[in-house]
Amino acid sequence: MSHAIAVDNLTKTFGALTAVDHLTFNVPEGICFGLLGPNGAGKTTTIEMLEGILPPTTGQIRLFGEPASKDLYKRVGIQFQSTALPDYLKVGETLKMFAALYERSADLSELMSMCALTEFAQQDARRLSGGQRQRLLLALALINDPDLIFLDEPTTGLDPQARRNFWELIGEIKRRGKTVVLTTHYMDEAQILCDDIAIMDQGRIIERGAPQALLSQHFQGALVYLPEANLAGRELDRAHFKKEGGVELITDQVDDTLQWLMAEGISLDGLRVQHANLEDLFLKLTGHTLRS
Numbered sequence: 495m496s497h498a499i500a501v502d503n504l505t506k507t508f509g510a511l512t513a514v515d516h517l518t519f520n521v522p523e524g525i526c527f528g529l530l531g532p533n534g535a536g537k538t539t540t541i542e543m544l545e546g547i548l549p550p551t552t553g554q555i556r557l558f559g560e561p562a563s564k565d566l567y568k569r570v571g572i573q574f575q576s577t578a579l580p581d582y583l584k585v586g587e588t589l590k591m592f593a594a595l596y597e598r599s600a601d602l603s604e605l606m607s608m609c610a611l612t613e614f615a616q617q618d619a620r621r622l623s624g625g626q627r628q629r630l631l632l633a634l635a636l637i638n639d640p641d642l643i644f645l646d647e648p649t650t651g652l653d654p655q656a657r658r659n660f661w662e663l664i665g666e667i668k669r670r671g672k673t674v675v676l677t678t679h680y681m682d683e684a685q686i687l688c689d690d691i692a693i694m695d696q697g698r699i700i701e702r703g704a705p706q707a708l709l710s711q712h713f714q715g716a717l718v719y720l721p722e723a724n725l726a727g728r729e730l731d732r733a734h735f736k737k738e739g740g741v742e743l744i745t746d747q748v749d750d751t752l753q754w755l756m757a758e759g760i761s762l763d764g765l766r767v768q769h770a771n772l773e774d775l776f777l778k779l780t781g782h783t784l785r786s
């Protein structure tokens with residue numbers, strides 16, 4: 495299988511701090527790869543090294559099978575969290591100006607149509623809504639018709655409808671055979687978009703795989719959520735973890751768990767039975783929630 499990215503022993507230190515700690519991983523071509531982790535896990539530092547913006551302290555990065563080089567970065571597109579857009583330019587003019595910076599450029603009218611920007615071509619680029627602006631930043635990331643695209647928290651701050659529109663756009667990019675590397679704080683986003691995820695904590699990858707495979711590996715059966723108050727200070731001697739003012743018990747025998755709770759005299763008020771999602775997986779692996 496050919497790899498869009500192959501990383502070997504990648505490390506970044508800032509003084510005494512090891513922000514990225516001996517990472518070794520591959521990203522196969524044509525997939526959407528998600529890098530997840532809490533604040534300070536080392537995601538941005540990792541992505542910036544992959545993007546060629548930040549030099550690694552040690553380690554190797556290969557893109558499309560070759561050591562990363564200026565020439566290979568022509569095949570890369572980057573959507574930054576915030577890009578300063580030039581003053582007084584319309585959306586169409588902004589795209590034209592950026593396109594002129596590259597040897598290879600995407601077809602601009604097709605790009606505008608794909609990113610649902612055609613009707614805003616004549617609008618001042620600084621007067622776009624949050625969702626429209628994100629679509630323009632994505633169009634700018636795609637302007638050189640890249641084969642590998644980095645998106646750093648692309649939907650932060652968007653409303654649910656704009657996020658869903660953006661997800662459809664990413665789907666379209668994937669259908670065109672591009673490789674997408676994404677960081678996100680939204681677990682539903684990772685679950686929907688990513689073929690493969692790596693969960694980072696303290697500079698290391700602590701788990702890697704397809705979202706559904708990771709969930710089945712870590713959670714057989716269901717999760718039973720119980721408000722903390724129901725326990726009245728008692729410690730449970732069954733597998734559980736703390737979540738949002740309560741505890742979650744991992745069980746493959748829901749009946750048995752409920753009977754056990756009742757037998758222990760623990761109230762079932764406010765109890766919920768649910769399937770594990772990536773947020774639960776994250777909590778189980780790291781002991782803290784993604785946004786904390």
Ligand SMILES: Nc1ncnc2c1ncn2[C@@H]1O[C@H](COP(=O)(O)OP(=O)(O)OP(=O)(O)O)[C@@H](O)[C@H]1O
Nearest residue numbers: 508511512513531532533534535536537538539540
């Ligand atoms: N230029 C820098 N100088 C010193 N320390 C840095 C620098 N950049 C990042 N760090 C530190 O490296 C660690 C990893 O930071 P990084 O931004 O990569 O995390 P992150 O996972 O992207 O977090 P977030 O979700 O908040 O963006 C943090 O402890 C951060 O304070």
